[in-house]
Amino acid sequence: MSTVFEVVSEPTRRHILDLLLQQPCSVGELVEQLDTSQPGTSKHLRVLRGAGLVRVHRDAQRRLYELAPEPLAEIDAWLGPYRMLWARRLDALERHLDGAS
Amino acid sequence: MSTVFEVVSEPTRRHILDLLLQQPCSVGELVEQLDTSQPGTSKHLRVLRGAGLVRVHRDAQRRLYELAPEPLAEIDAWLGPYRMLWARRLDALERHLDGAS
């Protein structure tokens, strides 16, 4: 679970990130939308924090989690070479134009 | 292990895909470069095939595996909204130009 790939392979964790995409949230707000228990949510948040994907700060008793998307760049970088390939396949036209570029 | 996210979260499987990025390979050729056993490699290939990430065809006793990158588009699509965010953070200049775009 040390790599960002493993961290985001978990559906609930992706869901958490998707929610934080809208706005920072407290743990309670996340639990409401996630149908996971509060401890379960806290543990996922811990993993996300360990990967640098979220950042926390206190707000009274609550803790507000906000998105820190930078580590996702590693996935994006890995995808790079493949992205060209599937684009080439999906766009049949490009094959015809291949010599003209 | 049903989602493409889970499938590519495994480092050896990503390595296999990276190798197939260069050219189609037989199982034996992959085993040489992977420091994994032959059965282990075959099992990873099975998972990759299940996810539609590789395609096989026979060549005598060998089986040639080739890349089928299309399912990776799902990951790319999920990354979409985040990509904008980290680009915005990494490029401080854009903040200044934000009003001018």
Add this chain to the structure above:
DNA sequence: GCAATATATTCCTTGCCAGTTATATAACTG
């Protein structure tokens, strides 16, 4: 059909991860 090569599959074991329950910690309210 037989030996050899290449690959897949099965069985077994081990370790890890997610979920649950219960409890601890911390901060605010009165």
Add this chain to the structure above:
DNA sequence: CAGTTATATAACTGGCAAGGAATATATTGC
């Protein structure tokens, strides 16, 4: 300070996935 709310942590459990060893399947060439 006592009670309440919010979150984290610990201990336990179940399941699943990866790895290894042995074996099965399939194809080739003789």
